[in-house]
Amino acid sequence: MQYSELHSLSNYSFLRAASHPDELVAEADALGYQALAITDECSVAGVVRAYREAKKRAVKLIVGSEFQLPEIGVFVVLCPTRSAYTQLCRYITKARGRAEKGRYDAQFLDFLSEFDDALLLWSPAPELEQAVAVGKRLKSYWQDRMWLLYERHYQDNDIDQVTRLKSLQRNTQVPIVCAGGVLMHRADRQPLQDTLTAIRLNQPISACYAELLTNSERHLRSLTELQRCYPDKWLAETQVIAERCHFCLSELAYQYPAELVPEGISASDYLRQLTYVGVKKRFPNGPSDTVKAKIEKELALIATQSYEYFFLTIYDLVQFAQQRNILYQGRGSAANSVVCYCLEITAVNPDQIDVLFERFISEERDEPPDIDVDFEHERREEVIQYIYQKYGRQRAALAASVITYRFKSAFRDVGKALGFTEQQLQHYLQKIDRRTKAHSWQQQLISDDPTLANDLRGRWLMQLVDEIRGFPRHLSQHVGGFVIAATELSEWVPTENAAMAERTVIQWDKDDLETLGLLKVDVLALGMLTALRKMLELVNQQQSEPLTLATIPQEDSKVYRRLQQADSIGIFQIESRAQMTMLPRLKPATFYDLVIQIAIVRPGPIQGDMVHPYLRRRNGQEAVDYPSDETRQVLQRTLGVPIFQEQVIKLVMVAAGFSGGEADQLRRAMATWRSRGQLEKFYRRLVEGMTARGYSNEYAERIYQQICGFGEYGFPESHSASFANLAYASAWMKTYYPSAFYVGLLNSLPMGFYSASQLIQDAQRHDILFLPADINHSQWDYQWLAPDDAIRMGLRQIAGVSESRLLDALKQRPAAGFRSIDELRKCGLSSHDIDALAAADALFSIAGHRHQARWQTLEQSDDQLALFDGKAPTSSTTEMLMPQASEIEDISEDYASMALSLRRHPLALLREQGLLRGIKTATELPHCRSGQIVTVVGLVTCRQRPGTKSGVTFLTLEDETGNMNVVIWAHTATQFRVPYLTSRLLWVRGVVEIKDNVVHVIAGRIRDETEALRLERVQSRNFH
């Protein structure tokens, strides 16, 4: 008996079906089905994942979609041919386009025209009276491409349904076929399916009994079960239909946008031509033989895989950015390609890092390369508009990004469905530390609340949360992943409305596009590029010969000396507290050291504990050894300790005999959580391979542990190299043009790790003079006054001022400056703007000290003047004199309106008033004896709880002399819970620890001193 399942939903029908597309395909194949149709609700979002699984299996995949029409019933549309598939995609786009995000509007009349080649299965709605009339109208259009659909799930009314369908068949001559209406691949997914229904209805399970399935029949049933359930004639009909369907997703071969290649030249010749133009630029004195060989090898491989258009599309984008002087940087796997370097897509010189081209393109994988390009975050929109304008909205759209259940969201939703209260769940969540690998979250939960183990609900919670993780919840917009097609997009993938206005998103995500070999371009935003461009503009105003990112002098020792002293605030990627503690220990002296510095302070290397061995070897405390010559060649540059992902891949190829493609599958397995199972498969292969080649079992085991430790965090060397370029450039700027450096950063906020207040204090410690914001001297942006090397604050720093109105007003500012508040009002500033300026003491020059100015601004501020005792309001002749603000009032009002103050630091005042006797300052700490008991006081400006097991917290305290690192162990945090959580000014007594000039205070006791001064706006930035 042969059977094909023609109606099954994957979990891409969000919160309706309880199995992944690949699980459905695998099970259907195992049961011996001839074919399986994945028919998600008004969507083909799940078919590519099904296709990826089907490629490895015997079962045939049929593409289709299901539509619910309230009074009419359920329409299942199947695609026998490529043209049918196009009609389905067009219709889904239309139905989705007519409704708001996440919904669709399918109407009966649509099914009487738009589907000339598709097949239709119709299951009439129980309450539909004139079924015969509807059937006849459908029959007139669909003719022999239409069936009545019978799905039996052993309900109480099965008999009535059969008799009704048989009479309908007699009256309309439409044949009957049976199907499963499958919502899960195996029966044991029923509890999860019920949970999904409860989540969808936002109710506990106990409140939605009426909507739950009454049994688990909607699973892929065995052939014997099917024979017992349906007459043979209807089972055979499924095979008749399946044989008519021979469309396969592989037919969607990608055609690249033709307009990129000029007439009369082939794509690969045009690419070769452009590459060699680039070679002259990138290698002025001619490329070395190895580089030339690499270029030829790459060009040949690109030609065989016919990826020329891919490079040309990116090249076109990059050219546009260069013309518009938009700073950009290619990164990702592309940074391994010399051709990309020549086409000026990437900035990583192949000589600086040993390029692993297999990581970029490999024959085995036959997937197109994936290139990410960062643009200045303030000008990325221009690039996006260029794409839309060049290719048109029908041919360019954002790829989808599938939002799936993470642990926290899964725990909360499943818990609510099972009837736990919000507070209980919140309480449990706090007790679970997701980072410790020691024992599973279930064990942590049971140790906290043992009753859960034998409570039925508790056991289900622990099972269902793991089952639901990875389930898609909804489609959202990828941040910058564009797909560009030669013809109309909606011919091969439906598009939906994205959250942002008139932006469309396709129903497939990045992985789907990769599976089908379709072109995807990542247009990403990077704040540091905006800052660097502004710095370069400022510098070029001061000197004749223009400086560009590429022409910044490399390997300047003065720049590396600054880094070695951890003076890295504001410098890209290495400014965090953890990086600042690593810099003096690693002491980077070359570009490659910088590449390592960026990659090494990350959870991957920390958890795989590769940091300490590397440092010991770098400082000569440990001999550098390599188990074999091949590994020496791979690990030489990192002294035998694997730090980069590429190294693990090369190591595995060299030491365990993996092929390039297999190694890349290992990389992909490392990156995705759900495939932990696949990682085990590699384990056996790895250990056998290495022991066979004479490596010790213990070494193989260590390498495997390091691979697991890498997991999601393994950082590619190519990424690190691209970032190192920008890190070096910003460090160079800070060394040679500090004022331009700070102004560039301050005018690009919010970005990076530090607030304006911290950047300005760092600048002042590098004795740069700051002039206060003033209506008659300041612009919107911070200005670098080159002659006296000072920085004038920008009015942008004042909270509550409208940029557009202020820019207009500044244009009308007379040469001699404004003289009165009325003048400001005439230039279009609102009373709110003026009030904000007064509060920031920026109107000093025209209205006196801030209290006086504020009192004056109130004057005409309220339009309904109070009719007091009938007298007409006279203009106030006698000028009321308001009291002058004290210094502490000035400082607190500065912080209130600008979140910073150029006046003295609040702690300087406290110290002056003798309140901080016996308290060490930040500058005094390095001179204490390591191990000495000290007390420090400071504003809490940063709380960081990195992924270490011990649950330690790093606090940064700021006083008038600088920043201090305070370490709070978990037990101290719990012992002083209230001050730890709520205080802003913190008093800490503990032990100072100094090791290779890195200073930490280990907190013993802490106390909240916030009452000592009234500061509203000092915000602490919490990074977890």
Add this chain to the structure above:
Amino acid sequence: MQTALQQLVRKGWVWQGRDQQQSPAQEAHCLPSGSARLDQLLGGGWAPGSLIEWQCQTWFSTELRLLTSLLRAVKQQPVFWLNPPARPSALGLASMALADNQHLVIETNDSHQAQWAFEHILQSSRQGLVLGWFAESSAEAVRRWHKSLTQSSALAVVLQPHQPLVEARAFSHRLRLWSDDSGHWFDIVKRRNGWPVSQLAL
């Protein structure tokens, strides 16, 4: 003390001629029994305000035919179930579209309480259907029930197992129901306007 004639009339052995055809008004609001043959014999169906006895061979068999049509006939009115042999199911009532009646189930733990409850309901409930399952019912009890029904237009049905010898009771109609392989049968042991008949197919 009633005259001998009144007793005979009460027993149904003597009836006045003109009662033969129920006046159209009376016939109009009779409750259909569910069998045309029986309606015709009862003079149009069950007359509201009367006390009826169904003797059943076993429960959940022939009597359910009659009960179903009665339940459908008393739409929107209260239905009292006194000591039913099993539990009337809300889901069952809903699936038979009888959900909008007001159903009240009364369970007593002895027959004395049951008879008091039946009488009390008949006294105070003006309309609707009152069903009572009893092992047996004394003449005294039946007479009290009959008296309580005087101003009420409710229909009272007493269901009892088959009684070996049929003694006189103050019921206005008495039926014996049974079924066998060939179908459902009934005897009319007593009816207000005619001679007893026996062995008719339902």
Add this chain to the structure above:
Amino acid sequence: MKRQHWLYLYLPQLALDHGMRVQPEWYTQPLAYIDESRQKILQRNAVAKAAGVQVGMAVATARALIPDITMVNYQQQAEQRIRTQLMAWLYRWIDPMYGTNDSDILVDIDSLFSLYHDVPSLVALLKKQCKKAGINVLVGYGYSPLVAKLLAFNGIELTTKDECRAALQDLTIAQTDLPEAVKKRLNGSGIKTLAQFMQLPGAEIGRRFTLEVLRYHRALHGEEALTQAVFQPAQQFDEKVELLAEVQQWQGLLFPLKRLLMQLSEFLYLRQQSSRQVLVNVIYREQTHPAIVVKAARPIWRYQDWLTLLNLQVMEKTLPAPALGIRLRCHQLEALSSESPELVANSQQQGDGLHDVVGRLQARLGDSAVWSPAATDDPRPEIAEYRAQPLAQRFAQLRRKRPLWLLPQAQAIDIEQWQFIQGPERLITGWWDAQSVAREYWQAKDPQHRRAWIYFEQGQWFLQGWFA
């Protein structure tokens, strides 16, 4: 003559105090009332305060401090209903009273001097009564309602006009209840104390601030017109109590019910009245159930009498769903007459409704003897069916084919003599509780040709019900 003597009763955590009074177990557990929209703490009890929870603190921080703290959403009208009850209680001693819109109490004490001859004794009396009712209070005296309010807010308890004027001087702008924006502008212009604000000429304020600020300025100088209506005791008794946590059975409701009945007898005694009937409504989350009618043969007023009658009716009753609160109403009032002993009404009533028939049957046969068939949506028939309060039928939405008769416990049967008619209907569900099922239902005929509903589970056939 301008009235110059006011008392302001500031009730900082009225809802919380009352809640704990009604359910005393909350005195020993951390509890807080929160503003749900702004996620801020409004009121917290002593246990929460000791653990560091402050008024105005963010809910998330409070939960970080006390993970298992219970938080209740603050409802303004619920608190104002409690305030009206408190005013009705204080009405014996003082009048006229006004309810302010942020649920405090204002008292015009000009006319009360004849009774209580000076302010301190009046303040002491009010504090004693509030303490008896378990309510925290701060009483402020002032020559205008606003002054009395500001002093009460800041816990300054004075007795003479000059003391008030002096105390006002050293209050800061922050300690007033002026709108935030106005406070910011005043501070921004260097005006930090109330004294500085009061010295400003009215015209200057008029030109710079809104009318309310001007009225506020005048009120500080003693000129203030009252807008609220004076308190009048209610003619009918209608009180509600919200419970802090859901209660599953009647025992949990008896304590709050007793308090409501005591309030009722207070209400009746004050008015020398009594009544024959009260209505008790239990409040559930979704469904609403009809009121429990408690009837007495003769007019009564003592709460003990009402309690015994109520117990008679609810004793071993089960609550159909967890209760969130209780409401007690008493409308038909009669003059208090000499009492007659017999409580329960005799049976000879003429033509009552169904309620009465049911009431009497239950009184004689016991409550559980009379019920109406009802069903929830639970897919498992024997769990869905339940005995509902008489006449409170509730039917499941779904219309599945189900038998008229249901055997509460399914009976094992020997399948040989049975004849299948229709099926199967497969039922596999209930995994979430200990009563999961995996059955196949069939319609079948028994040897006596009766149509039955049978099912097969774990190797055994069972009879579940009969079709009509």
